[in-house]
Amino acid sequence: MIRVVFNQKGGVGKSSITCNLAAISAEMGYSTLVVDLDVQGNSSMYLGYDIHSEEALTTGTSVANIFKQRRGLLSTKQPPDEYVLATEHENLFLLPASIELEAMEKDLESRYKIYQLRKALEQLDQHYDRIYIDTAPNFNFYSKSALIATNTVLIPFDCDSFSKQALYNLIDNMMELKEDHNEDLRIEGIVINQFNAQASLPALLVEELKAEEMPVLDCYLGSSVKMKESHYRQTPLVYMARSHKLTQQFIALFEKIEQIPPGSFQLKDSAAQTETASAH
Ligand SMILES: Nc1ncnc2c1ncn2[C@@H]1O[C@H](COP(=O)(O)OP(=O)(O)O)[C@@H](O)[C@H]1O
Ligand SMILES: [Mg+2]
Structure with missing residues (x-):
């Protein structure tokens, strides 16, 4: 199961939502992979890996290598899993971004390598129960590759009127891509982020989206300095x-998209705690 988190607007919560849903998925017991396709590397950083570090620059363990390999630039042929890193958390894995992504983009695009990520992810999908893909705030080669590679998209929406305009543009772009490259593409849901129940504008904007029959997910994420x-x-x-x-809101959102009954995570959690206690 692969999900892309995408919105071409920056700062709406893509990286925060990708990593927090992935972490809950891992805690739920699913072997979970985060693929970071944003050259800024925020999700990689959030999960403990600095893409600007000496290690990152020398080892070449990143999603860029998957593209390089498929472009014929690497002498060795390794399965995509070879570029995945374990995080310090159980069941949670990372295919980090790389600063090389930007320089490679034009070449990959001109050589029509837009379907290569899909092929790599088909292999990775066999190793992991869940894959979450974080994207750049751009409808660029990598975001398009991700939207071709999977059928399921989550769109974060941060409740301001610019976001609403950005959402229409985004849906237009997605529909065009769907027609040209991936007819199974569907919006799993619009994730309302940084919702402020005290203010009137966020509620109004969300009501407008619902009135337009946009697929708004009914579990809103509030705003907290904890993030x-x-x-x-x-x-x-x-x-x-x-x-x-906010963690509980993320858990509710996770249960919603996984279509498991509310409270499933807590039940699993308390069962795990009982197991640990009896093991001691
Ligand atoms: N629910 C939230 N509450 C508080 N701050 C948030 C929340 N979601 C995101 N942020 C903050 O907003 C900023 C942008 O979030 P980020 O996930 O990096 O967005 P994007 O990946 O879309 O650019 C970050 O500083 C993040 O800490
Ligand atoms: Mg981001």
Whole structure:
């Protein structure tokens, strides 16, 4: 199961949502991979890997190598899994971004390598229960590759009127890509992020989207300084503040998209705690 988190607007919560849903998925017991397709490397950083570090620059362990290999630029032929890193969290894996992505983009695009990610992900999909893909705030070669590689898209929406305009443009672009390259592409849901229940504009904007029959997911994410703290500590919320309101909202969102009954995560969680206690 592969999900892309995409919105061509920056700062709407793509990386935060990708990593927090992936962490909950891992805690739920699913072997979960995060693929970071944004050259900024925010998801990689959030999961403890700095794409500007000496290590990253020398080892070449990144999603860029998958493209290089498929472009015939590497002498060895390795399965895509070889470029995946374990994180410090159980069941959670990372295929990091690379600063090389930007320089490679034009060449890949001119050589029509747009279907290559799909092929690599078909292989990875056999190894992992869930794959979450983070994208750049651009409808660029990599975002398009991701939207061709999977049928399921989550669109974060951060409740301002610019976001609403961006959403229409995004849906237009997606529909065009769907027609040309991937007829099974569908929006799994619009994720309402940084929803402020006290203000009237967010509720109004969300009501407008619903009235237009946009697929708004009914579990809204609020705004909390915990999110910034969690980025700073490079630790997704479920590991850092399990009972925090925002973490619980992420869990509810996860249960919704997974179509499992509300409370499933907590049940699993308490069963795991009982197991650990009896093992001691
Ligand atoms: N629910 C939230 N509450 C508070 N801050 C948030 C929330 N979601 C995102 N942010 C903050 O907004 C900024 C942009 O989020 P990010 O996930 O990097 O967006 P994107 O990947 O779309 O650019 C970050 O500083 C992040 O900490
Ligand atoms: Mg991001």
